[in-house]
Each structure stands twice: as C-alpha cells, then as structure tokens.
Amino acid sequence: MTRDFVGLSVQRVPVHRSVPRVSVVVPTYNEAKNLPHVFSRLPPDLHEVIVVDGRSIDDTVEVARALRPDVRIVRQNRCGKGNALACGFAVVTGDIIVMLDADGSADPLEIPRYVAALLTGADFAKGTRFLDSGGSDDITPTRAWGNRWLNRAVNVLFGTRYTDLCYGYNAFWTHCLPVLELDAGDRRQTGRLWGDGFEIETIINTRVAKARLAITEVPSFESRRLHGLSNLNTWRDGVRVLRALVVERLNRRGTGHVVARRQVTGADTRRPRPPGGAAVLARSAHVTGTPGLKSA
Numbered sequence: 001m002t003r004d005f006v007g008l009s010v011q012r013v014p015v016h017r018s019v020p021r022v023s024v025v026v027p028t029y030n031e032a033k034n035l036p037h038v039f040s041r042l043p044p045d046l047h048e049v050i051v052v053d054g055r056s057i058d059d060t061v062e063v064a065r066a067l068r069p070d071v072r073i074v075r076q077n078r079c080g081k082g083n084a085l086a087c088g089f090a091v092v093t094g095d096i097i098v099m100l101d102a103d104g105s106a107d108p109l110e111i112p113r114y115v116a117a118l119l120t121g122a123d124f125a126k127g128t129r130f131l132d133s134g135g136s137d138d139i140t141p142t143r144a145w146g147n148r149w150l151n152r153a154v155n156v157l158f159g160t161r162y163t164d165l166c167y168g169y170n171a172f173w174t175h176c177l178p179v180l181e182l183d184a185g186d187r188r189q190t191g192r193l194w195g196d197g198f199e200i201e202t203i204i205n206t207r208v209a210k211a212r213l214a215i216t217e218v219p220s221f222e223s224r225r226l227h228g229l230s231n232l233n234t235w236r237d238g239v240r241v242l243r244a245l246v247v248e249r250l251n252r253r254g255t256g257h258v259v260a261r262r263q264v265t266g267a268d269t270r271r272p273r274p275p276g277g278a279a280v281l282a283r284s285a286h287v288t289g290t291p292g293l294k295s296a
C-alpha cells in the first residue's frame with residue numbers, strides 16, 4: 001500500500017520522454033567494504049550512478065571505480081551527509097533522482113518501486129519502514145522511539161501524514177529539485193552549514209510538504225549496515241532533526257517555487273486540496289510494477 005498526499009501549487013507540463021533516465025546519488029564515507037554488495041544489486045540501465053565521497057580514508061573511491069567504470073565521482077566541499085547529497089544533486093543529468101545509502105541498508109532492488117510511484121503520479125516518492133511490507137533490521141529501539149515522536153511532530157506542524165520522517169531512501173523528479181533549495185555552495189567553503197548533516201532528510205521532507213508536492217510513501221525494508229559503524233549520533237542528530245522541524249516551520253524555504261509537473265497518463269491519484277485545509281491524503285493502489293530503466 002502506498003499513501004499519497006497532494007497539493008495543487010504545481011503546474012502540469014508534458015515531458016516528452018516515455019522512459020525516464022534514473023540517476024542514483026550515493027553518499028559515501030568509508031564504505032569500501034559495502035559497495036560491492038550495494039553495486040551488485042543496482043538495476044541495469046540506470047542513467048548514471050553518482051558517488052559523493054566525504055574524504056573517505058579507505059578505498060571507497062577506488063572500489064567504486066573498479067566495480068563500475070562509468071561511476072561519476074564527486075568530492076563534497078564541506079562535511080556531512082546533507083552536504084554530500086546537495087553536491088550530488090547539483091550534478092545530476094537524469095530525470096529522476098534516487099537517494100541511496102552505501103552501507104547496504106537500503107536495497108537497490110527497490111529502486112523500480114520508487115520509479116513506479118513517480119510514474120504513477122507522485123512528485124516525491126518517500127520511503128517508509130512503517131507501512132505494509134516495510135521494516136527495519138537496523139533501527140535501534142531508541143531511534144525508533146525518537147522517530148515516532150519526531151514523526152508525530154512533523155505531522156502536526158506541517159499537516160502531513162508521514163509514517164517515517166527519518167528515513168533517507170527517497171526518489172523524486174529532478175525538476176522538483178529547486179523546491180529543496182539546497183545549496184552545494186562555494187567549493188572553497190569548508191565550515192558546516194545548516195542542512196549539511198543528518199537533518200537533511202527532515203529538511204527535504206518538510207520542504208516538499210510546504211511546496212505541496214504530490215508525495216507517495218513507498219514501503220521499504222532497511223537491512224542492517226553490513227560493515228562499519230553508523231555515522232549518526234542518536235541524541236545529537238535527533239536534536240538537529242527537532243531543530244530542523246522548528247526552523248523549517250518558521251522559514252519559507254520550499255514555498256516559493258512553481259514546479260513543472262510531469263504530465264502522467266493513466267490513473268491519476270491526485271485529489272484537490274480543500275480550501276485552506278491540510279494536504280489531502282489518499283491511498284493509492286499497490287505499487288508493484290517494474291518499469292524499464294533506460295539509459296539515454
């Protein structure tokens with residue numbers, strides 16, 4: 001089961017490409033041992049795989065190149081997963097962007113599910129571990145507890161009905177990128193800026209909600225990290241997420257953009273937004289299709 005909620009602040013335009021080009025953005029920090037597993041499960045016919053490395057001290061970049069000679073390597077300019085994603089998004093050339101962790105927790109075999117959700121009308125396909133076939137072997141009880149409360153908070157503050165705020169496996173149409181207002185910034189800048197850390201998922205999830213994009217939740221199973229340790233600090237990063245909710249509620253980031261929405265043929269799950277009301281949430285059919293993923 002997927003869940004949609006819908007906004008109307010977007011303008012529909014036809015996109016003259018029946019098979020979208022899928023770009024996968026992979027932030028990496030010392031993931032050399034995990035990349036063979038992750039890359040072996042990438043679907044064929046991706047448009048591009050972009051590894052954004054955060055000055056790994058292992059062989060992450062060499063391993064990525066050896067596994068996949070066509071990989072695009074980007075060096076992030078500042079620190080943190082958020083900055084890595086911003087740097088990767090900035091160089092994407094495909095129609096769809098998939099955010100994929102490199103530690104083996106996010107399964108690349110699920111990518112077609114996300115693409116199918118986008119092809120059936122979503123602007124943003126948001127992974128969730130807490131719906132239907134979703135689940136997690138990786139989340140600790142403390143993190144699950146924190147996520148539950150943060151999730152309640154986002155839904156109250158932003159009128160959403162998310163089931164999993166703090167999950168980093170998402171996909172969206174590249175033309176929605178301006179809504180995120182992420183700034184890869186000056187390559188010479190080295191400090192840590194707002195959005196550079198693990199608050200990135202919250203920033204993205206709240207900005208797409210503020211922009212009233214059509215969001216579909218996609219059930220996803222999160223496996224245990226294969227090798228190495230998580231870079232996330234539950235309490236420190238939990239506080240950053242909470243702060244992100246407050247900051248993003250108070251600022252207007254994400255609201256100033258009209259997004260040209262891809263005209264989707266076939267079943268349309270969009271519903272009009274009630275005047276002055278919260279975003280509408282509807283349940284759509286199961287996303288089961290495996291659309292072709294083609295190179296340009």
Ligand SMILES: Nc1nc2c(ncn2[C@@H]2O[C@H](COP(=O)(O)OP(=O)(O)O)[C@@H](O)[C@H]2O)c(=O)[nH]1
Nearest residue numbers: 027028029053054080081084101102230231232
């Ligand atoms: N480039 C880059 N990638 C990072 C950084 N921090 C984490 N990552 C990557 O982001 C993904 C998720 O990080 P992880 O440590 O597994 O966090 P968790 O899944 O929240 O426990 C992994 O692919 C990491 O390698 C960073 O500072 N820079």
Ligand SMILES: [Mg+2]
Nearest residue numbers: 101103105225
């Ligand atoms: Mg992880």
